[in-house]
Amino acid sequence: MVVEVLAIVVLLISANGAESRKAKFGNHFEYSAISCRAHGASLTDFGGVGDGTTSNTKAFKTAIDHLSQFSSFGGSELFVPPGKWLTGSFNLTSHFTLYLHKNAVLLASQDENEWPLIDPLPSYGRGRDTEGGRFSSLIFGTNLTDVVITGDNGTIDGQGEVWWQKFHKGELNYTRPYLIEIMFSDRVQISNLTLMNSPSWNVHPVYSSNVIVQSLTILAPVTSPNTDGINPDSCTNTRIEDCYIVSGDDCVAVKSGWDEYGIAFGMPTKQLVIRRLTCISPFSAVIALGSEMSGGIQDVRAEDIVAIDSESGVRIKTAIGRGGFVKDIYVRGMTMKTMKWAFWMTGNYGSHADNNFDPNALPVIQNINYRDMVAENVTMAARLEGIPGDPFTGICISNVTIELAKNAKKVPWNCTDIAGISSAATPKPCHLLPDQGPEKIAACDFPEDKPPIDDVEVQSCSFRRKYI
Ligand SMILES: *[C@@H]1O[C@H](CO)[C@@H](O)[C@H](O)[C@H]1NC(C)=O
């Protein structure tokens, strides 16, 4: 600990003075990551100024452009020292680690000129806020291999207020930026950071594989628009664990594209693990599946979830025209306190990309398992609404005890166009989920085999400032 602090102090002093040359070798600290790097530098080596008012957009670009030459030579890491580092959007490179010191704060610029425009996501056809383009995320990466964004709980502050105002006033000409978006990439780690006040979604891995999201604290006012926590979108092999999220939208929203664009792109989210998540989301879900699910969502395993003061625990959102599927969903070990609905499924979510959706594209919702849960102070146990002529099937709810609130609805379960079973669930579920009896308390599945993402190992790395 003392050595670590000393190393950072030496590094800081060296960054500014004549000591710099002498200190280039030998500074180090430890952290854990999917890959360690051979080359390291500090943002201050590239003209970074951490005074909270100087723009560091160019410093980040210069640093990462420079470090990208080491991609094939052991990779590189960029250290962001204590300070307030104002910056616009910047791009990452492969075999690269961005490391934020615990007293480093990245402050997102509020100047739109600091945010390049990029194309809409192909699986969405348009931006989420407006038609056409969107602002690039604060930290953006595309077509990368092996990229790590971490720290010892350093902060990324999106300063989202101005964006939320523009959203509410209808003044956005393009879709708001996210804090972190990694696209078309393999081997991604985002860990040990605090993210706050994102203009919109916080963490958006999309069209990517082997993604680890770990130990994030995500904070945004509960009234801020669309500040989703973590949105795995058309990703394979993802693990989200040990996160604490308080936000204005879903804590985790699993997605895979929108209507005809998502169907055409056809890239599902599958093999997703969510564990040890604590969520407060008074107006949205702890875990949402959809509403954009047109590429399909399959094999989601969620466990050890704590939900407080949230609208719903698990929510499936879809609509006619979405196509796609949500199947093989397993959730167990969830504790909920003060909820509007423990379980919610919506087949008429609407919200279409445009009017060209195919009314015959019906989503398939199948094999949904919820078990081993307790909830208290719940207004309504479940609202499960399938699509007429396209019922949601294979729903299983077992060993679930829901204690209703004083002002609870008279009918605790409201089910339409669904089919499934229940056992050891209280209050007594609707007749569309017939009770199999208390001996079937373990009726609902949860796969016991190890998910492939658990094979990705994390190593102990040591930072070395050595960039020439
Ligand atoms: C990151 O967080 C995890 C879990 O809280 C912890 O075990 C690990 O030591 C942290 N790593 C660093 C580098 O701070």
Ligand SMILES: *[C@@H]1O[C@H](CO)[C@@H](O)[C@H](O)[C@H]1NC(C)=O
């Ligand atoms: C990041 O990369 C994207 C895609 O290659 C590009 O459109 C964008 O302008 C880049 N952003 C910056 C800040 O250079």
Ligand SMILES: *[C@@H]1O[C@H](CO)[C@@H](O)[C@H](O)[C@H]1NC(C)=O
């Ligand atoms: C990134 O990968 C996607 C999918 O493989 C490809 O369509 C796209 O052209 C690539 N973009 C760049 C900038 O290489």
Ligand SMILES: *[C@@H]1O[C@H](CO)[C@@H](O)[C@H](O)[C@H]1NC(C)=O
């Ligand atoms: C990280 O910082 C946030 C915000 O200050 C704090 O709430 C959280 O407990 C910290 N996490 C760790 C692991 O220290």
Ligand SMILES: *[C@@H]1O[C@H](CO)[C@@H](O)[C@H](O)[C@H]1NC(C)=O
């Ligand atoms: C947005 O577009 C309108 C015209 O549609 C224009 O008047 C306004 O200046 C634009 N705002 C920005 C920030 O570019």
Ligand SMILES: *[C@@H]1O[C@H](CO)[C@@H](O)[C@H](O)[C@H]1NC(C)=O
């Ligand atoms: C129960 O939930 C209501 C909101 O529905 C809330 O106002 C009340 O404080 C909660 N009670 C407890 C004991 O948590």
Ligand SMILES: *[C@@H]1O[C@H](CO)[C@@H](O)[C@H](O)[C@H]1NC(C)=O
């Ligand atoms: C029922 O769920 C509780 C958690 O709510 C768990 O501790 C218990 O082991 C479960 N019982 C069975 C038989 O699985």
Ligand SMILES: *[C@@H]1O[C@H](CO)[C@@H](O)[C@H](O)[C@H]1NC(C)=O
């Ligand atoms: C039950 O849900 C249906 C829609 O699925 C709704 O029309 C109906 O009003 C609800 N009934 C109650 C008692 O909440």
